[in-house]
Amino acid sequence: MTYHTSRRRLLGFASTIALTGALLAGAYTKASSLPAGQLGADTPTFTSGSRGEPAGGRHFWDQLDLESADAWSRLRANFRWQDQWRQGAGHERVQHWIDEYSESPHNIREITERARPWLAWILERVEARGLPGEIALIPFVESAFDPEARSRFGAAGLWQIMPRTGDALGLRRGRGWDGRLDVVRSTRAALDYIEDQAAQWYEGDIELSLAAYNAGAGTVNRARRRALARGLDGDYWDLALPDETMDYVPKLLAIAAIIEAPERYGVRLPAIDSGPAFARVPVTRPVRLDEAARHAGVSTGTLSRLNPGLRGDIARPGQVRELLVPTDRAERLVAALSRPAPADSAVPEVHVVQRGDTLSGIASRHALAVADLARWNDIDRPDALQPGQQLTLSGR
Structure with missing residues (x-):
């Protein structure tokens, strides 16, 4: 059971050296954040011609007027692996995790609720690359869809990217910014990483690349050589890997199986529109987060959750290219940022x-x-x- 990508993206020489070093070092070795029992032109960009919670604890997303289009149906239509694992070598391992997850349907509900702002946009990126829809659920396994998640090994963000790997992928870090937490940039970087190492090491085999995403290409390559020496095919299901990596693809397939038929497992998924929930607004002048939220007509907490890469309360053009804003509020913020800042909210220069x-x-x-x-x-x-x-x- 494999899925191959035909993508062959050429990297610059320096980037290839840096990325290969990070891969061979096993930069992605980390613990999954999911409980065991449980910028480009890809997003609308609008241009001009205290981090609090919403009142009553309600999320902005609960107030969106959802259309009939549904992200879960669209995701299911993009699944490619669901028939294969049931007949293949991974059946027992995947079924184990289906049983584990389905014992705590409330955990799945909680995590999929956190996915609400991000799922449709991530799925669009996965579709655009021709990848299996299951790949859009990697943040479920990696971070429980928490953009602020950090592991004890130093990985961070939805995709749990290690500092050294983030550096190789161009995800800047500083006191006021961490690109690994920026969902737009980290998603692009993670998908590049998965496709590039599939092409570089595994003749396009995505499952092997996912194993390397978790354990590092060096670990997977050694295990593969041992499997080939024993006369095996050397695919993911043949390898003897660290326990976490042995469970990595089965966990992904298990949660996809549950999402494919949630009623069978007593899971109620939140309603999520099939279109992106946010738009990108260029930062054209320094702006405080609370001021930007006021102009957009959302809570500071909503804006903060959409921009986890911003580590302070001020967005500056030299640090932050754009702010993510709920789609139907973006034009209001663009208009406000095109005007001089009010004296009482101006950011000191x-x-x-x-x-x-x-x-x-x-x-x-x-x-x-x-x-x-x-x-x-x-x-x-x-x-x-x-x-x-x-x-x-x-x-x-």
């Missing part, structure tokens, strides 16, 4: 050093990376700040 200030403290206060702040102000000795000294906060 300069910090005047006070007695006791440190460069790291100033950077933290303004959600900036220390290295950026030092570079913008030509600071070679961070310990030599003087009271009254003015520091630019934007690099301009």
Whole structure:
């Protein structure tokens, strides 16, 4: 039971070296966050011509007027592996996880509720690449669809990307930003990663690439050589891998099987529209998150959850290219950002050093990376700040 991709994307020489190093180092080895029992032109972009929760605890998504189109039906139509595993070598291993998950249908409901803002958009990206629909459920296994998830090994985000691998994939990190938590960029990077290593190591075999996504290509390649030496085919189901990796594809297939027939397992899935729930609004001037939320007409908590890569309360053009906003609120925010900031909400462009200030403290206060702040102000000795000294906060 395999699925092959015909994609052969050429990487730049330097990127290939960096990515290959991360793969061979087993950069993705980590614990799954799911409980055992339980930017491009791909999204609308609108351009101009305190992180609180919504009142009463209601999510913005509960108030959306959903159309008849349904993301779950669309996802099921893209499943490619559901008939194969029932007849193949993985039957017993997949059935084990179906039994485990179906014992806690409330856990599945909770996780699929968290998937509501992201599922349709991720599925579009999977469809565009011709990949099996099951791939859209990898965040279920990796992070329980929590964009803020972090593992004890250092992996972060929906796709649980390790720091070194994120660096190789171009996902910037700094005090005010972590690209691994940005759903748009991390999704693109994770799917690139899966396809690229399938092409590089496994002649397009996606299942082997998923094993390498979890354990690292070095671990999978060694296991494959041992299987081939024993006269086996060397596909995923032949390999002796770490326990977590042995369970990785079976978990993915198990949750897809439950989503294919949720009523059979007593699972009630939340209603999710088949179209993306968010649009991308370019950040054309520094803006506080609460100000942006007010202009968009949503809670600060809603905007915060849509932009988990932003690690502070200020979005600056030098750090953040865009904000994700509920689709039907984007034009309001675009119009507001095209106007000068009100005096009472303007983000400071300069910090005047006070007695006791440190460069790291100033950077933290303004959600900036220390290295950026030092570079913008030509600071070679961070310990030599003087009271009254003015520091630019934007690099301009």
